[in-house]
Amino acid sequence: MAEKPIGIIGAMATEVEALLAAMQEEKVEEFSGLAFHSGTLEGVACVVAECGPGKVNAAVCAQTMVLRYSPRLVINVGVAGGVGPQVHIGDLVVAAACVQYDFDTTAMGDPLGTLFIRRASGENEDILLLPCCEEAAGLLLKEARSIYGGAHFGVICTGDVFVADAEKNQFLQEKFEAHAVEMEGGAIAQVCYMNSVPCAVLRAISDCANDDSPMDFPAFTKMAAEKTGKLLGAVLPRL
Template identity: 70%
Template sequence: MEKKSPIGIIGAMEVEVNSIIAKLSGEESDSIAGLLFHRGELEGVPVVVAECGPGKVNSAVCAQIMILKYSPRLIINTGVAGGVGVKIGDLVAAECCVQHDFDTTAMGDPLGTLFLRRGGDSEDILKLPCDSGAREVLLEEARSIYGGAHAGVIATGDIFVADKEKNRWLGEKFGARAVEMEGGSIAQVCYMNKVPCAVLRAISDSANDDSPVDFPSFAKETAEKSAELLIRAVRKL
């Protein structure tokens, strides 16, 4: 029987991937560009797991290496985020991602519009799509783990949002349900390479004035729930 291509899993922080790596059977690792890629099986399914580091460039580099080296059939970006109109302890699975800090409005473009090339053609895109089938599987499993599980827009930028007005604006401008620093860039790389992706964010804070205090307290707990979710869902993906 032909072995399936792996599922790729990327988290920005050690706490977001350690619980998954610990569950791998036959774990081996490769070091590429200073990043460690852990290969093995999770519930009998081949996976490759990496900690990319925070921010859009780190996560894009990691995703592109993962695609070129391991040819994953799906990339899942998991981690924690600030919630926009959702509760701490909930989960948001992206319908799409936007990059809220990409700004060429001075040239007349809508805020967040990206300029991509695919197959030699140029394309303007605001909402980076995520795979609907993977999202539904993950949401189904999430409903028994989290206080609430939501599908919606995830907003990405190289900013740790800790401001009530910025939080409100992201919801109004983009319809965002969560704000973080990696999902949109991973979704962009997957879109350019025609690889399906899913972006999951457990809500660890409210992306407001209290965020720097809330974040360390909730990150470990919410990341562990995300690991439990992936362990349950991976055989259905």
């Protein structure tokens, strides 16, 4: 039986183009209106897809990838806004867990971000922090610190909002002890959790999720995305 691939999902072309350029034995298939590129990266079977920004796009891509390719691990890569004064443009953040901070049923008494997971067995579950694979996160963090130095490990917040607000930034840090905020990781982590597939989220900081973000994001996105591509190339053979 062929080895199950590692799935890699980025929201934008910039976030996956270096991986696609390096892919060997590439085959492209279309499902759910998205292009899935399967082949090898550093000798490792992989499938790479660009999902588009936002939680629904990310979830559709991740669920399709799980059903069609049965990945042994799904990695979400890309850029993010830094949360907190210790995180700077160019740093890398590896998720210990993800939270969908814009899922709000607080009016019903639930903590902000609590998700309702429905199971076929009838044993439904409420979950706040969506877990990431400890082994994969540990390898990514170790390599990130070895190559770049500026690497952090902690909660990554996901929501359907491009955060460019210092007050929101501070809120996310205080509420969730977050290190980064973006628009896809938590949705991919939820799909993986519901399907019992390990996942990892790796983000390079392109802006500081504050008033300067509309200018910093386009200026630093390419540089930040290149970092995640280089890091994955170094780590994939060990995942």
